[in-house]
Amino acid sequence: MFDTLQEKLEGTFQGLRSKGTLTEADTDVAMREIRLALLEADVNFKVVKTFVATVKERLVGEEVHKALDAPQQIIKIVNDELVRLMGTGQSKLTFSQRGPTIILMAGLQGSGKTTTTAKLAKLLKETEGKTPALVACDVYRPAAIEQLKTVGAQVGVPVYAQGTDADPVKIAEWGVAEATANGADVIIVDTAGRLDIDEALMAELVGIKRAIKPHNVLLVLDAMTGQEAVSVATRFDEAVSFDGVILTKLDGDARGGAALSVKSVTGKPIKFVALGEKLDALEYFHPDRMASRILGMGDVLTLIEKAESAFEEDEAADMEARLKKGQFTFEDFLKQMKMLKRMGSFKSILSMLPGIPKEIRDIDIDDSQMGRVEAIVLSMTKEERRNPDIIDGARRRRIAAGSGHDVQAVNALIKQFADMRKMMKMMMKGGGKLPPGFGGDMPGGMPNLPSGGQFPGLGR
Ligand SMILES: Nc1nc2c(ncn2[C@@H]2O[C@H](COP(=O)(O)OP(=O)(O)OP(=O)(O)O)[C@@H](O)[C@H]2O)c(=O)[nH]1
Ligand SMILES: [Mg+2]
Missing domain, CATH: 1.20.120.140 (SRP54, nucleotide-binding domain)
Known part of the structure; x- marks a missing residue:
């Protein structure tokens, strides 16, 4: 799609x-x-x-x-x-407060009305605990009634039909009355398709609507027809006025134009989308999910949201200023680690970033390494964190003992931190930003994770 x-x-x-x-x-x-x-x-x-x-x-x-x-x-x-x-x-159906909810299906020939009628019954039965019934008002194609009976049986809901001789308006009235009497709480009325906007058939649809006063008139639109679907919608709306759209055949190579235009052009919401011929292939329409699908980057958006909430703006500005002056400290570093933690594990963050080569995604990053680094930094005094240059041999031994790691680990971390600081200072002098990639894109300059290795203490 x-x-x-x-x-x-x-x-x-x-x-x-x-x-x-x-x-x-x-x-x-x-x-x-x-x-x-x-x-x-x-x-x-x-x-x-x-x-x-x-x-x-x-x-x-x-x-x-x-x-x-x-x-x-x-x-x-x-x-x-x-x-x-x-x-x-998300746009919901209108459910009746008293008596059954009546839904009238409309649409061009072959748009998917009959199939969707059954799908909708199944969906409402399963997700809303409803007891639906279907009414067959397409008297123009003999096979149409049989088709509705077949799909109705497949989803286990009764179908009310009177053959092809009766008047569709009468069938609709009778069907709704019968289904109500038999305890249905949702009644979906399938109607005849039109090849194009046909005056007589349109009048019939208006007649049915007037007779049964549906709570929802749903227009079934074939997404494969692209912009045509939008003009069909406009004309249907002028003639019968509908409440919402069901977009079908989104599983095909639909280019998406209909999904993206119909709300804006007609003002009527898309309520459901059909994604296949099978009777369970109907979903509620969620604009936000659809947008992520279209952008093909739901994960990136999740990541952006997480970054937004995890990073305090003031903190970021502060850090950036110090970074530019080459004053990035172990305290800043600690803050960044906390932020990273709030965002999830390294691995989950990497997996959300697009454009990261598979080899790097697959690297087994052990989050406990991060814990080790944190332990070492936490064993430093405030003074030491702010001014790493004062950390001499004696202090290193104390930090090692305090964090439960050996002096080599402390030495390695301090050296890598110094290298990183030098690198950042150099880059900031160049007037540039940090290198692209996750780290470089964050204000405040997270060490550049994807290209690996720079994270002090991770030992790569
Ligand atoms: N791939 C795909 N096919 C669909 C979808 N919805 C319906 N169809 C197919 O489209 C064809 C027409 O569906 P119908 O439900 O008979 O359409 P209709 O609007 O009732 O047609 P008329 O009664 O002739 O007006 C059938 O072959 C369906 O299986 C869908 O979401 N995806
Ligand atoms: Mg049909």
């Missing part, structure tokens, strides 16, 4: 992440790529235009978050805006 879009955006973000800082030109290129990717994914051009404008505006105006570097900012904003585009929050 969304493969092309995902690939394109992934490429764009990969390019961004390989840079430490972004120039205005970098950002322009990225925005152009995002715009093209969306257009190619068949997103309505007006939607794309507004989308790109909003992202740009936020990039310029946004208070820059300290814990995020420029590429991360863009990813976060694009993600936020994708979520907003598809609707904020």
Whole structure:
């Protein structure tokens, strides 16, 4: 699903992440790529235009978050805006307070109404503990009623049908009454498909709607039809007015345009998505999850969120200032370790970062090593942590004894720390940022983890 879009955006973000800082030109290129990717994914051009404008505006105006570097900012904003585009929050069905909840299904021929009717019954039965029933109002195709009976049986819900001679409006009224009498608390009415917006059939749909007063009119849209789906939605809305959309066939090579445009163009939320022919392939629609799926980087976003919450902005600014002056101390180091711990194990952090070679992901990083380093640093006095230069032989022996490690371990840690400080100072003098990668991207300069080895005491 969304493969092309995902690939394109992934490429764009990969390019961004390989840079430490972004120039205005970098950002322009990225925005152009995002715009093209969306257009190619068949997103309505007006939607794309507004989308790109909003992202740009936020990039310029946004208070820059300290814990995020420029590429991360863009990813976060694009993600936020994708979520907003598809609707904020999950959109639920309206359940009736008194009597059964009635759902009317509408849509073009072959969009997936009948299949989805059964899927929805199954979903509501299983996740909401409902007792659904189905009503067959498609009298134009003899096989349609049989089809609904078959899928209904497969999901274990009764199907109310009267054959092909009766009037669909009458069938709907009768079916709802019967199903109610028999104890159904959700009644889903399947209707005939239209090849195109057909006046007579549309009038019939309006008639059914008037007769049974559904709590939810759901439009079933085939995501494979791309932008066409959006114009279908607009026209259906004008004719019958619906409450929400079910997007089907998202498992195919749908380019995603419909998912991304329909809410924005019609104002009606996507309530469910269907991802296959099987009767359990229906899911509630979560805009946030869909955005991560499209960006193909749910994990990166999780990481960004974690970094945001773990790192106090003031702390970061403080640390950065000291770092620039070459005054990074064991105290700062301790703070960073605490932050790292809050974010999870080294390994889980590595696994969340994109672009980390597999060999490095697979390195067995022992978090207890971190514990050892911490123990040594904690055995230092405040004075020693602030001013490592005073740590002479006697002090080293005391620290070793206090931390339960030998003097060699203390020596190694202090040496590596000194090297790291020298390196940071050099880089800061060069006016540059720390090297890209996790460490370098964090203000305050985490030692550069992915390229390994620099973490004092880890012995690599
Ligand atoms: N791959 C895939 N196929 C689907 C999905 N939903 C429905 N289909 C298939 O699409 C075809 C049409 O589905 P139906 O449920 O008969 O569509 P309909 O809207 O009831 O069609 P009419 O009654 O003719 O208007 C069937 O072959 C379904 O199996 C989906 O999410 N993914
Ligand atoms: Mg059908």
